[in-house]
Amino acid sequence: MKQTDVVVIGSGIGGLSCAAVLARYGFDVIVCESHSIPGGAAHAFERNGFKFDSGPSLYSGLSYSPSPNPLRQVLDAIGSDFKCVTYDTWGCRLPEGDFDTSVGAEQFCEVLTKLRGDDAVVQWQELQRVMEPLARAAIAIPPAALRFDIGAAITVSRFAPSLAKHTANIRKLTGPFSRIMDGVVQDPFIHNWLNMLCFLLSGLPASGTNAAEVAFMFADWYRPGVVLDYPVGGSGALVNALLQGLEKHGGQLILNAHVEQVLVEGKRAVGVRLRDGKEIRAHRAVVSNTSVWDMLKLLPQEALPKKFRAKRQATPECDSFMHLxxxxxxxGLQSDLACHYIVVNDWEMGITAPQNLVLVSIPSLLDSxxxxxxxxxxxxxxxxxxxYALWQGMDRKSLEYEQQKRSRAEVMWQALERIIPDIRSRCEVTLVGTPLTHERFLRRHRGSYGPAIQAGVGLFPGPNTPIAGLMCCGDSTFPGIGLPAVAASGMIxxxxxxxxQKHLEMLKDIGI
Incomplete structure (x- = not known):
């Protein structure tokens, strides 16, 4: 039996961010990771000399400090860094045609002029004008200053003057983005474009995406001189930077350590039991970086109030992924390839329709x-x-599974052929991932992308639970799917x- 201050379940970006910052504060921390590779949905892996990102492909706000990106704030707090390559353009293959676009305010206006005319440009510029104060409000409180106890009155109070200026706009950020968008934009292409961006941010269209998430994106993507980032070494470099910070401050990661149960004594979480029967006792807290549904599986039935368990179990879920x-x-490849492409087959189907939206990333164009x-x-x-329902119950070793993999992967091949027509003859390594791959290797409930909590309908629950000493981080606790949101959840x-006092010292150290 091991003893520590805090046990963190899962080495996803949220769990590693939480553990590394805790270690920086002076806590003894052990992270238990079920997989043989750290990083969760952001882990990297290698085949035949090719290094793959398992998940994230689009990064911003990482190449400079201070930054509004919570992951950058975590890295600054733990004193870790990594190199980034910067760029600003990606490709689009949309029903309206093929074109390149960039972050920044001006270039998209050129795209709109060609595709939709001057009236669409006027609407886009008006939306930017409306979003400008909302964007400032969205970043008025740095995530690094947040905490979920009475101490927040102290750590957040220094931002009170800024908050006072943004009070009216902060209220506007609590509802769905569609409420803002529909009042400004009538052009159908801009509507479709914004619904697509919202889906990429949250897994939901504009009607379900919190306005604050979109405002944060506007603050980041449409400021002067903006660039996108790609970490040299891929997402694995980010994972390694967090691990270096964790270990530098005395924390520990244990791989192949599958947590089977959270130990609850009385009404308090006191540690975890691993699949091999070993126990790790935690004096201060157990932190779960699993999804909300997977966390419930780790707790004794009687440990949670029935109403709480039922409510969390009923959390709506996003669908899963296919991967190539x-x-x-x-x-002999063409020289004008972009690092990323967005492919939409049919706007009329709706942006959330199965297999309608395909993303392509060629990161070795940036990092050889x-x-x-x-x-x-x-x-x-x-x-x-x-x-997930298409795959539920399938035997991963069966002929049926292999046939369905080929069938459901075809839309990705077709999207890629719009960019590299002879792609199938060029392949030396081909790996196909399915919702069952997500479920197995990422320990994700039904392979889900995360909670589908509609803005204005439900709220993310935050880190606290009815069990003393048990807290949660990750995409089930904080709005927005992706690295910034989960890093924020872990830091909080x-x-x-x-x-x-230590929290205030950390904010001073990172210039916030």
Missing amino acids: HLGIDAQ SLAPPGKHVIHVYTPGNEP VANTLAPV
């Missing part, structure tokens, strides 16, 4: 270390629009467990 991970021969000389790595995926838990 390819290692290809790059000889990801592939052998003369080669590229490619990641193609359907982001949160693959129904760490802040809540830390003394206020």
